[in-house]
Structures are given as C-alpha cells and as structure tokens.
Amino acid sequence: MSKGSHPTAPTPSPTNGYNNGASANGLRVSPAVRRLAREHAVDIAAVSGSGANGRVTAADIVAAANPPRPAPVIPSLSKDSSGVAQPSAPPSGESELIPLTPARRLIARRMVESKQTAPHAWTMVEVDVSDLWAWRTAVKATFERENGVKLTLLPFFMFAVTEALRAFPLMNASFHDNGIAVHKHVNLGIATATDGNLVVPVVRNAEERSIRGIAVAAGALIDKARRGKLDVDDLTGGTFTVNNNGASGSILSAPILVPGQAGIVTMESVVKRPVVRNDAIAIRSMMNVCLSLDHRVVDGAVAIGFLTDLKKRLEAMGPSGAL
Numbered sequence: 343m344s345k346g347s348h349p350t351a352p353t354p355s356p357t358n359g360y361n362n363g364a365s366a367n368g369l370r371v372s373p374a375v376r377r378l379a380r381e382h383a384v385d386i387a388a389v390s391g392s393g394a395n396g397r398v399t400a401a402d403i404v405a406a407a408n409p410p411r412p413a414p415v416i417p418s419l420s421k422d423s424s425g426v427a428q429p430s431a432p433p434s435g436e437s438e439l440i441p442l443t444p445a446r447r448l449i450a451r452r453m454v455e456s457k458q459t460a461p462h463a464w465t466m467v468e469v470d471v472s473d474l475w476a477w478r479t480a481v482k483a484t485f486e487r488e489n490g491v492k493l494t495l496l497p498f499f500m501f502a503v504t505e506a507l508r509a510f511p512l513m514n515a516s517f518h519d520n521g522i523a524v525h526k527h528v529n530l531g532i533a534t535a536t537d538g539n540l541v542v543p544v545v546r547n548a549e550e551r552s553i554r555g556i557a558v559a560a561g562a563l564i565d566k567a568r569r570g571k572l573d574v575d576d577l578t579g580g581t582f583t584v585n586n587n588g589a590s591g592s593i594l595s596a597p598i599l600v601p602g603q604a605g606i607v608t609m610e611s612v613v614k615r616p617v618v619r620n621d622a623i624a625i626r627s628m629m630n631v632c633l634s635l636d637h638r639v640v641d642g643a644v645a646i647g648f649l650t651d652l653k654k655r656l657e658a659m660g661p662s663g664a665l
Contacts, residue, residue, distance in 0.1 A: 371398045378574040382407035383448045400574035407445045445539045456601045460517070461637040464596045467649045471612055472627040473660030474498055480661055489558055496532075496586050497557035499609045502655040503584055504528045504548040504556075510648040514581050515604045517638045531580035531600060532560055534567045541567050542600060544580040554665040588612060588629065597634050604639040607652070608632045631656075 371379075371386060375398060379386050384406045391398035442450070456462075478495060485493040507514040507528050515524045528549045531542040543563035548556060566572050583600045588611040597606045610630040617626045631652065635645045 374574045374578075375400050375403060377578060378403045381578065382444075383451065384444065401571075403574070404570070404572060404577075407448060443539075449540055452601055453598050456599045459601065460599050462596075462599060463635050463637045463642070463645070464632065465635075465642070465645055465649060466594070466630055466632045467653045469629050469631050469653050469656050470617070470626050471495070471629050471656055471659075474656060475612060475627045477659060477661045477663060481665065485554075485557070485665065489554065491558055491561035493557060494586075495588075495609065495612070496584070497553050497560055498659060499586075499656070500530055500532075500545070500548060500556050500560065500584055501551075501553045502652055502659070503582070503607060504530065504551075505655055506648050506652040507582060508549060509651050510644055512640050512644050513605050513635070513648045515639050516581070516602050517604070517636055522639055525581040527581070529579050529581045531583035531603075532563060533583055533585040533597070533606070534564055536567050536570070541572060541577065542580060542583060543567050543572055543576045544578065546579065552665060553663075557665075582606070584609070594630055595632055597632070599634055599636055604636045605645075605648075606634050607649075629656075 376386070378384075378400055379389075382403060384403050386398055386403075389398050389402050389406050390396075392402055393399040474495070478493060478498065482493040485491070511524050512522070514528055515522050527547050530545045530548045532545065534541050534543060543566070545551070545556060545559045545563065551559065563572070563576060566576065580600060580603065582603055583597075583606040585595075585597055585606060585608040587595050587597075587608045591611055592608075593610050593613065595608050595610065597608055599606050608631065610632065612627050612629045614625055614627055616623050617628060618624075619626070631649065633645060633649055
C-alpha cells in the first residue's frame, strides 16, 4: 500500500455525557485537554484548574483520573439466591470494600469495551535471545554511564517490533466502520504499571529512532509515569502496544488490546533451558513472545507473519550490532 493510499482514522466524538467543552469557571480548554478528558472519562466541569486564571491543564486531567489511593483492603463476597458470588457490605471489623477510583473505573470500562468490541485472537512464538542477552550485558554499563538510562531488553524489543510493523503494516492499524486505517507512523505504547493503575505512554515515530533513541525516550516516559508527571501528548496517539510482562516473572500471557489498536505484544521472562540446536542439546536464553490481535483487522496469516518476522529480527541481534 502506498503512502498516499492510507485511510485516515475518524476523529472520536465525546462519549458518556461528559462535559468536555468548558471548566466550572466557564473557561474554554484546549482540544488536546478535551481529548485527554474523553479518553480518561473525566468531567472537565468538575475539575479545579491549576493553570493561568484557573484554566484546566493536562496535568489536572491526569490528576483527576489518578487520585491518591486508599489503603489496600480486601473486599468480601456473598452469594445471592442463585448461588453466584456477589459483592456485599463487609462484616464490621473484618474487612473493608475498596472504593473504585476514577482511574480504576476507567481501566475496567476500557478493558470490558475492548473485549466486547474487538474479537481477540492470540498466538505465541519462542525466541532464542542468547546473542541479544550477551550484547545487552556487554554494553549496559557504558550505555547507562553515557545516557543516564538503564539499558534493559525493552528498547531492543521495541526496535524489532517497529521494524516488524513496517514489514507488516496491517498490524499497525485500527478498525473503523468505514474501513481499516493503516497508520503512517509507528507510535508505540508501553504498558506501564504505576501504583496499582495502568497507563500507556507513547513513544512517537519509533520508526525514526535507533535502539539508543528508543531506550532514552522510553526511559524518560517510564520515569515520568512513575512520578505521575505524564502529560496529554505522552498518553495519546498510540498505534500499537508492547508490554514487558517478563519484568514481573511472567512466562506466558494473553494481553487485552488497547481499544483502537490492532495488536499488543508481550516480552516474557528470559529463561535459560536446554534446547536442540544443530542436532545437539545446548543451554540457551529463551523468551516467549505473545501477541493478541484484533481479528477484524488481520487474520492468522498476517499475525503469524508478523511474529515470525519479529522472532527473526530478535534472534539476529547480537554483539556485532549497533545501538
């Protein structure tokens, strides 16, 4: 498909009856802030602005969607007449019900929306990352000293994903009622857990970045996410998502799609184990890579082609490569 033939995704419209036009003091807000408010299901009229003359800013929207969390407590369940477990008021002194924060309510709504709207399919490949692991181990100390960012496997993975998306552009697309929008740029979202919530900051134009460039950009975004400093541009515009489940010890997962994206891919834990190579048993560093996809956008052949391409790129990375 040529560049000029890429369809353009329609602009989303306000939903759920939220006032996204003006704040409580009647001041208009920028289109970017209104878009962020829609995505986070935040009513602008209920937000106290911290900007000039009380104007609502992107930081105010993010803060409203991520208020301070109450102390963790455990909810209890009771059974209704059908025998199905249902939430109930907890017995006094034994436990408490955790109120839903706006952020947790938004995450729940978007996950249900994704599963109900997009027909999910799932597949996986096994990747030998022994040479990549050796490369990263050899250069990580120098890289951190020169760039001020820890070098994990994530930027290598993101770089390979970006190259695979360029080879299989339908994976970098969105489904709409009037067609499939194939995006011109690869804007990679990074699923990031922060204090019990989940945010997806976006590395824009990843196809224009080197491994080093992706590492620095991703490191800055993850740091901002953990400090609660993400702004509107950091959180919008993603076209595909990566998730580093392996950092938490996971070896296999079936992630839920970010609404509006055709795929999400995970890198799982790297595990040393015996494998057969050249008809001999060798100890190798192995990693599972899992893909969830929107079956409205792509079929199995495209998905497997994308994963196979990604596998080849990861296995080709080694100490002779360039950051």
